[in-house]
């Protein structure tokens with residue numbers, strides 16, 4: 001093959017593998033066997049090593065982790081990653097609804113209710129559709145650049161379906177089965193165990209050697225847009241659907257309601273269904289859906305007035 005044909009072969013391999021990644025890790029619908037997948041990856045890694053001039057930042061080979069870093073750079077978030085006020089019972093939710101309707105006046109109020117993933121909040125920045133930077137929440141204003149580790153998350157797209165410049169936020173987490181597998185290995189090695197999946201996810205993402213992060217089946221759900229160029233969105237639900245369109249993994253257990261009683265029933269439903277999930281959640285997030293109404297409600301010093309986190313009661317520890 002001449003160089004043109006080799007470049008074409010590498011591009012075709014990249015496209016095929018990225019498509020399989022998307023089906024397997026975002027849609028949970030495998031399209032080839034692990035064996036066939038590994039075969040394709042081996043061929044692509046070998047060709048990229050032989051022809052480095054054809055390497056690109058969105059190649060799936062970027063997911064295996066590069067060289068260890070001496071430390072993590074600090075990064076300033078353009079839009080702060082805020083924390084949420086907490087609700088602990090129905091009364092708190094009725095109170096939240098009353099405050100929202102005070103500002104909403106007579107306009108219809110829609111609430112988007114989502115699972116509150118028990119992981120590590122992160123921000124992802126894409127320029128013209130390419131993943132360029134990922135950071136921890138940190139103190140909400142300043143986080144740590146953990147791009148190399150986030151790249152190893154299989155469901156995190158290195159190139160979006162549209163060449164959009166956008167900053168999105170989500171929760172990196174460790175599925176329960178992965179958490180148990182990692183702790184079994186640590187136990188065999190006589191290493192200290194992780195207390196829970198959240199600590200394990202945080203510990204994995206704070207590794208300076210991305211090859212360690214790559215071994216730990218981290219995953220991510222995206223749930224918010226910080227900044228976006230050249231696109232007008234009118235609601236949070238429209239924003240989430242757009243994130244899915246771009247190729248992000250967005251949690252499917254979300255639902256829109258027009259009254260707080262139905263929100264409370266949905267919260268109760270998930271309080272009991274929680275153990276059936278393959279990942280841990282520590283509550284539910286209730287957000288006003290309309291962006292104009294979110295703007296009208298604004299923020300307190302540290303959290304939005306248009307959202308609240310309902311915290312599940314602490315699980316009884318079975319001794």
Ligand SMILES: NC(=O)c1cnc(N)c2cc(Br)sc12
Pocket residue numbers: 082083084114115116117118119121171223224285
């Ligand atoms: N779906 C969501 O909005 C969501 C899910 N899981 C979380 N841990 C958080 C945290 C904030 Br802040 S929002 C949010």
